Amino acid sequence: MSRLIYTFLASLDGYIADEYGRFDWAYPGEEVLDFINATERGVGTYLYGRTMYEMMTGWENDPELAADSPGNAEFARIWQAADKVVFSSTLEAVSTWRTRIERSFDPGLVRSLKSSAVLDLNISGARVAAEAWRANLIDECQVYVAPMLVGGGKRMFPEGIRHSLELLDERRFDNGMVFLRYSVGH
16 A cells, blocks of 8 residues: 655745745755655645645746756656646636546545545645644655744644654755655554
C-alpha cells in the first residue's frame, strides 16, 4: 500500500503563510529544491484543495516559473508527470493535464487511492489536509522548516488533532532550513 504524505514548507512557529498570505520567506533555494525533487520522485498522485491547486498550476502553465532555475525545471517535470486530484465544490474546471475534480473530500476514495497506487500520494492544502488528519489517513509528515518566525497566518496543522510521531529522518541545509520526516502513529 502506498503512503499518504503531508508535506509543507513552514515557519519555525508552524505557519505555511503569514497573516498577509505570503510565503516568500520559505523559498527553498537550489540545495533544498534538489532534495525536494529527490523525495517527490516517489510521488505519483497529488491531492489538493482548490486554493493549493490553483497556486500549483504554475508548474504546468507558467513556463517562466520552470525556467527560473534547474531545480524549478526538475520540479515542474515531476509535478506534470503526476496525477492530481482536487477536492473542491467551487472549482469549475481544471487547467492542467492528469487532473480531476472531486466535489467533496471522501476518506473512502483516499483509502482506495492509497491501496491501488504504485507510488506514494502527497496531500497539500491546509483545509484538505485537515480532513485527512481527522480521518487518520496521513501516514507520514515531511516538514521543511524555514528559519523564520512569522507570528501568525495560516497554520500548518489543524486544531484538535493529536498523533504520536516517530522521527525517520532529518537534514540541515546551508540556508538554515531543516527537513524533518516523521511517520504518523494511528
